[in-house]
C-alpha cells in the first residue's frame with residue numbers, strides 16, 4: 001500500500017550516513033525489503049532510511065561459518081551452496097520455504113527484516129535459532145554488540161533492538177552447520193502461515209538442541225548433552241512453554257491445537273535424530289584388532 005505520510009526516503013551508503021539518519025527517532029524507520037512496512041499503515045512515519053543501498057554482500061562463508069547480511073533476500077538463503085560437512089544445509093531451504101509468500105515476496109523480503117519484524121512465524125528466526133545464530137547490532141553511537149537470536153526476539157513483534165540500532169548480520173556458526181538436523185512445520189492450511197515449527201540439531205559431539213518457534217510468541221530453545229528420550233523432550237517442552245511464553249494464539253491456530261501439534265513434532269524430531277544417531281553409532285566400524 002502507499003504510505004502517504006512519508007516525506008523522504010534516504011539511501012545510505014556507509015555506517016556514518018546510517019548513524020546520521022537517526023533511525024531511532026519516532027518518525028524515522030529503517031527500510032529493508034519493505035514487504036512488511038508497506039503491508040500496513042505507518043501513520044507515525046515521515047522518513048524511511050533505505051538499507052539496501054549499503055550494498056552489503058548478501059552472504060559470506062569463512063572458517064567461522066555462514067554470515068547472512070541483514071539485507072540478504074530470503075530467497076538467496078536457499079541458494080547458498082552446500083559446503084563439505086554442512087549436514088545442516090537442507091535446513092536453509094526448509095526455512096525459506098516456511099516463509100509462506102510468493103517467490104516475488106521472498107525475493108525482496110530480507111533476513112534482517114524478517115528477524116526484526118519478530119513475527120512468531122518468522123522463518124529466518126526459526127533458521128537462526130535452530131543453528132545458534134547470533135545477530136550483530138550496530139548502535140547509532142558507533143557501538144557494536146552481539147546477541148543470540150533466541151534472546152533477540154523477545155515476543156510477538158518485539159525485539160531487543162535499542163533505539164537507533166540496526167541489525168547488520170546474522171552469523172551461523174560452523175559447528176552448528178555441521179550438525180544433523182530435523183525439521184517439522186505445521187500450519188492450519190496446506191499453504192498457511194507456520195503455526196508450529198520445531199527443529200532439532202545433533203552436533204558431532206552428541207549435544208542436542210531442540211527449538212520451538214511459530215507456536216510460541218518467542219523462541220523456546222532446550223539443550224541437552226546427549227539426545228533425550230522422546231518422553232523427556234516432550235515433557236521438557238511442555239514445562240518450558242507453560243512456565244515461559246505460553247502457547248501463541250492468533251487466526252493461524254488456537255493455543256491448545258498448537259500445543260498438541262508441537263509436542264507431536266517434538267517427539268518426531270527427537271526420534272528421527274536420536275534413534276538415527278544411535279543406529280549410526282552402532283554401524284561404526286570396529287577398532288582394528290578390537291572385538292568384533
Ligand SMILES: Cc1cc2nc3c(=O)[nH]c(=O)nc-3n(C[C@H](O)[C@H](O)[C@H](O)COP(=O)(O)OP(=O)(O)OC[C@H]3O[C@@H](n4cnc5c(N)ncnc54)[C@H](O)[C@@H]3O)c2cc1C
Nearest residue numbers: 032033034035036037070100109110112113114121122167
Ligand atoms: C504475502 C506475505 C506473506 C508473508 N509471510 C510471512 C511469513 O510466513 N512469516 C513471517 O515471519 N513474515 C511474513 N510476512 C511478513 C514480512 O514480509 C516478512 O517478515 C519479511 O521478511 C520482512 O522483511 P523486509 O525486508 O520486507 O522488512 P521491511 O518491511 O523492510 O521491515 C520490517 C521491519 O523491520 C525493520 N527492519 C528491517 N530491517 C532491519 C534491520 N536490518 N535492522 C533493524 N530494523 C530493521 C523495519 O524498520 C520494519 O520495522 C509476509 C508478508 C507478505 C506480504
